[in-house]
Amino acid sequence: MTSTSSKHQDLQSLDTLTGGAFTAPTSGERAQRIREWLAANPSPDQMQEVFKELSGRDKGAARLLREKLDEIKRAKGQEAIAAEWAQKAEALLAQSKLNIADALAWQRDAAKAGAPLSREPLAGFKVQLAERVKGIEDLQHRAQVQREAAVLLAQRFEVLSTKGWRDAQAAEEGLRADVTHWQQQATELTADANWNSLDAKFAPQIDASKAQLLVVSDAFHGALAQAIAAAADTAAPLPPVPVWADELRAARGLPTEAAAAAPAKPAGPKIDPEKRAAAQAAVEVALAKLEQETAEGHGKASAGAAAALRAVLKEHGKQVDAALEARVHAALVAAGELEGWQRWSADKVREDLVAKAEGLLKRPEGQALGGRKIQESLRTLREQWKKADQGGVPNHALWKRFDEACNEAHKVVEAWLDKVRADAAEHRAHRVALIEEVKAWAEAHASASDLKAHNRALHQFADRWRDGGHVGEKVFAELQPLWNAAFGAARAPLETAQAASIERRQAMIAEATDLGAQPMLRIDAVKALQQRWQAEAQSVPLDRRQEQKLWDAFRAPIDEAFNRKTAEREKASTAMSEHDRNVLEASKALDAANASGDVQKIRAAVAQLEAALRGEAPARPAPAPVPAPVTSGSDGPAVGATEIVAPGQAAAEFGEGASVQPVPGETEAPPPVAAPEPDEAGQIAAPAPSGDLIAPVGSADFSARADEGDNAAAATPAAPPKAAPKPVVAARRGDDRPGSRKAEPAGPAGRFGDRRDSRSGPGGRPNDRGPRAGGPGGDRFGDRPPRFEDRGPRLGDTAFRAQREALERADLALRKLAAQAHGEALTHLLGAWEKRDASELPSVQELGRAVTPAVRTTWTQAVAKPPSGDAGEALLRLEMAAEVPTPADQIDARRALQLKLLTKRGDPAPAQTWGEDAGKVLASAHDAATARRLQNALKALLRK
Structure with a gap:
């Protein structure tokens, strides 16, 4: 008890600490409160305690805490790693001789180890090492430049030694200053702090260049001084420079040394023809090989062939003729050009690869590549670099830039790989936990009865497995069999129930086939079978496609039976009655009247259609002969059940069961034919045989009424027609309810529950339809109207x-014609006002029922007189009566008029005096704005 209360207190304290995260009603609110609490930077111990309690309640909210704790853990690990690599960086910076490779390897290895290079102190050490490396590289570059400068200075001395001694004397002072400046720069290089970090080859190169330059400079200055002395004194020795010595000899009038020392060219020894032919053949073979490789563009192969040709030429060069020697030199020149072009082409390819490697991380914010894309790009770039190296001489400077760019881009790949590994481990753990959860669930629901819930849970497990995140192929191949086994065990009860359900459904399909094949379709059996199917479908779920396929097979025979029944019913109803033909003809006549656009014709056609609907016969060209006395049919009611005194009234009063006899001198109305209706069992009663009397169809005791009609026909004679036409009514004799005897007068006795009305005559009558208009007591107070x-x-x-469609079209045509007539009348009214011509004013019939003759007379007088008066207030009253908007500039005036009308409660309202107000407007002068306002108001008023 104490532990429970203490735990409850701990939960309360944690809930208070997290701002109500434990008592929040929904998972989203719990997660939101955890985020707000984490924004306050709580201590790791508090977060660990809250995570421990919350992980069993809400895994979604606890995930935020787990991520925060993992971040803190990673931060602590990164601090230790940062301290370790900071020590290594300090040791590197403390060395007097720093190796560039070690500095670059420190940054690469630190990134691989996960050290936070973007945070201090590693960021500072990274910058210091980069500056140190840059200083060393700059010093190396300066040393190389200094060496090249020494070579160029020496070349200047050599070039001056090929010119006259006077030109050399003019450039002597500049050369002496340049040599001194070069020596100062060389001294500065050796005094730099990074000089010891340079490669060991640079110091000897600088020393050798310095010594060579000083030797050349001293020799040049000594020779120049000797030449100056020899020019001043002819007895002085000549300088050791041949050009200067020849120039001084020429000045003294002596022959040059080349002319004096030129010996006679000795004749060459004779060469053996066989040796010459062998040398020629060897050179030609090597030359052909070089020409072939050069023509095919093979850079490395052409360089090897050129070397082989030079070796052969060195051995047999003295024995070949001049033509072959010229071919050899031309081939060697072409091979050299090809080799240079190959080197240039390879460098262009490398420069493009370097630009692509450096551009991997120099993309806009929205176009940055992901880890996988960068990894694939780096792999492709390195393969292309290997191919470029295979086709030309390597370029170490471009390779260094390319490697640095690739290493920098590979940091993103390494971070992405770390994240992928962490995610894969998390996804694997999640999938393993899901497999265990499915196993436990399968054991707990081995005997489940709610198969729909069972299937829904299986679908949820499958969705969770599918959305479980990415794992490697090896891990997936390891977990997939375990998942299949666990999921198959969980699905076994459902599969067993589905197999049994499929068997039951197949049996119901066979039963439906038998029912559909029967000649008489049993509706009750079909309904019961469908209910059984629905119960089975709701209890045992199947795959959607399989269930649809079974359902289609089940409903096919029943649908076929119903279609067969419908076809029979339509076949029975294809014979159209005389009444339907009359209605169709009246509908076509109404459509023709609608097309003519004549209102009178349309109204007459509507009246004819309504008469046809009431069962009244249309007018015939020739009168029909008087029919013989009507005899009862086998299915009709007794003759004399209703006394007919006027055509059409009995049908309107009593419905389809009344018999109609024509009055002498009038056209005989065709008997109405009732359409067949389905009974309660879905069957359709057979239509009654043709005759003068048709019994109403659709009642439950149709056969009983038919039998009674046959018996009554023998006892009651037909009622004779009246001698002269007069206003008539239909007189009802007896009761026509099912089960009553129509040949006998209704007596006081009746069936149980019948209400009698004393006003209906002796004994009264059932109060089912109310008193008939014009019948006995029809005009007395309290009589009810007919119910139907x-x-x-x-x-x-x-x-x-x-x-129905003909009447709808007629109504639409009448509306259009009325609107058109109304608009034309209003246009004529405004035109008469504008011309001040009362003769053009529309008539009362054209203006409509809203305008009385007195109002039109007032308008006629107003239009006939010259314009006078102000129409402002009258227009406002018209707009108020028509409830149309007033122009913006007249809003204040309308409000003032409304306030004025409120103070005069006894005055008539604008809706009562709009005709007089319109007359005042018509009496005023015409203007476009006023005419527009008057038109808007009258457009609404004339329609009322």
Whole structure:
């Protein structure tokens, strides 16, 4: 008990510490409060305690703490690594002789070890080492430049020794100053702090260049002094420079040394022809090889062939003729050019590769490459560099730049690889935990009854496995069999139930096939079978495609049976009744009237269609002969059940069951034919045989009513027609409810529950439809109207749709014509006002029912007079009556008028005096703005 209370107190304290993270209702709120708490930089101990308690409650919120703790752990590890590499950097900087390779290797190895090179103190050491390396490289470059400068100075001395001694004397002072300056620079190089860090070859090179330059300089100055002395004194010795000595001999009038010492050219020894031919053949073979390699563009092969040709030429060069020697020199020149072109081409390729390597990290912010892309790019660039080295002489300077750029870009790859390894380890642990969770879940739900929940959980496990993150191929190959085994064990109960469900569904498919093959479709059996199928589908889930395939196989025979039933029903209803034909003809006549655009024709056609709908016969060209007395049909009600005194009224009063007889002198109305209706079992009753009397179809006791009609027909004679036409009504005799006897008058006795009305005559009648208009007691106080409106006989689908669409089109045409007439009348009104011509004013019929003759007379008088008065207030009253907006500049005036009207409660409102206000406007002068406002107001008022 004490431990439980202490744990509860700890949770409360942790909840208070984290700002309510433990008591938050949702995972998102817990994560948000953990983020806010972590923003305050809590101590690692507090974070560890909160993580320990929260990891078992909300893994999503605990992940934030785990990431923060991992970050702190990595930071501590990086501090130790940083201290270690800082010591190594200090040791390198403390050396008097620093090796550039060691400095570069420190940065590369530190990055591989994960040292934070971007933070202090490693960032400072990195900069110091880079500056030290740069200083050493600059010193090396200066040493190389100094050596080249010494060579150039020596070449200047040599060039001056080939010119006259007077030119050398003029340039002597400049050369002496340049030599002195070179010596000072060489001394500065050796005094630099980084001189000891240079390669050992640089110090001997500088010393040798210095010694050589001093020797050449001393010899030049000594020879020049001797030449000056010889020019002044002819007895003085000549200088050792041949050009100067010849110049002085020429000045003294003596022959030059070359002319005096030129001996006669001895004749060459005779060469053996066989040796000459062998030498010629050897040189030609080497020459052909070189020419072939040069023509094919092989740089390295042509260089080897050229070397072989030089070796052969050194051995047999004295024995070849001049033509072959010229070919040899031309081939050697071409091979040298090819070798130089190959070197230049390879350098161009290397420079492009260096630019690409340096550009891997110099991309815009939104176009930076990821670790994988950089890794693939580095691999490709290094392969291309190897191919470039194979085709030409290596270039160490470009290789150094390329290697540095690749190493710098590889830091991003290493960071990405570290992240990939960490993510892969985390994903592997997550997948292993998921496999264990599936195993435990499978053991706990081995006998599950809710298969839908079982299937849903399996889908969730599969989604979690699919979204478990990337792992290597080796790890995936290791984990996939374990997952398949665990998931298969979890899925085994569902697969067993699915196999049994498929068998049951196959049995129901066979049962549905048997039901569909029966001649009479049993609706109750079909419904029961469908309910069984739905119950099975809801209890045992299947794969969507398999379930759809089974469902299609199940419904196919039932759909086929229903389609067969529908075809039979449509075949039975294809014979259109006389009433439907009359309605169709009236609908077509109404469409023709709509096309004509004549309002009178449209209204007359609508009246004819409504009469056809009520069952009234259309006018015939010739009167039909008077029919014989009507006899009852086998399915119709008894003759005399309803006394007919006018055509169409009985049908409107009593519906389809009333018999209609024509009045002498009028056209006979065709008997209405009722459309068949399905009964409760989904069957369609067979249509009644053609006859003068049709019984109503659709009642449950149709056969009983038919039998009663047959019995009543024998006892009751047909009612004779009246002698003269007069206003008539339909008189009801007896009760036509199912089960009643139509031939006998209704007595006081009736079925249980019938209500009798004393006003209906002796004994009353059932109060099911209310009193008939014009019947006994029809005009007395308290009589109720008929319950059903006069809709006429029942229509078929084709006739019903045709008359409905025809009426809709007629209504739309009438509306369009009315709007058009209204707009034309309003236009004529404004035109009469503008011309001040009362004869052009529209008539009362054109203006509509909203304008009385008195109002039109007022408008006529206003238009006929010269313009006078102000129409401002009248326009405002018109706009208020029509409820249309007022122009912006008249808003204040309208508000003032509204306030004024509020103070005069006894005055009529603008809606009552709009005709007089319109007359005031018409009496004023015409103007475009006023006419526009008047038109907007009258457009609304004339429609009311």
